[in-house]
Amino acid sequence: MTLRINAYTHRDNAVSLLDTGEADLTIGVPARQGAGGRILTRPLFEDRFVCILRRDHPAASQPLDLAAFLGLSHLFVSPEGDRFGQVDAVLAAKGKRRRIALSLPQMHAAPDIVAASDMIATVLKGIVMASGSRNRLAIFPPPLDLGPVSFVMSWHRRNDAHPVQRWMRETIADLPICHPSG
Secondary structure, three states, rough: OOOOOOOOOOOOOHHHHHHOOOOOOEEEOOOOOOOOOOOOEEEEEOOEEEEEEEEEOEEEEEHHHHHHHHHOOOEEEOOOOOOOOOOHHHHHOOOOOOEEEEEEEEEEHHHHHHHHHEEEHHHHHHHHHOOHHHEEEEOOOOOOOOOEEEEEEEEEEEHHHOOHHHHHHHHHHHHHHOOOOO
C-alpha cells in the first residue's frame, strides 16, 4: 500500500476524485451533489462550532450573547470560496447580518489570527483544540443554534470489496477520533 494524502477545497471535489480513480478514499463533510449510489459513505465523527476571541479581548470577559457577537468584526472561513456560511444563513433567518473583516480558505489558520487580533471567529472546536493558540483564546458557545458538523469517509462502489481498501476503511473507522468519549 502507498499512501498519498492530498487536500481538496470543495466538498463536491471528493466525488470527482473518487469517480476518476484519482482518490480511493476521501474524508470530509458530505458532498452536496448526489452520487447516484456509486459513492458509498460511512459516518466517522461530529464536531461542533465554537466562537473564539483573543483571551485578553475586552469582550472575552463577558458572556457572548447575540448583540455582542454582532458588534464584533468576524473572521470568516470558507474553504469553498462562498461569501456566506452557515452562521450567515442562521443570522439571515433572524433578519441579522454580521460584519466580516477577513475571509480565509483554511480553518487551521483562524486560531492564530484571532489570538493576535480583535476579530472573532466561529470555527470547529477540534481545530481550536489542536491549535498552538488555544491557550491564548477565549472559547464560547455560539449565540446561535448551528448544530453539529458531520464528517464522513467516502469511497467508490467499484472499490467496496477490495481487501486492502476495506482494511484501510476499517482501520480509519477504528481510530480514537472516530469514537469520541464525550
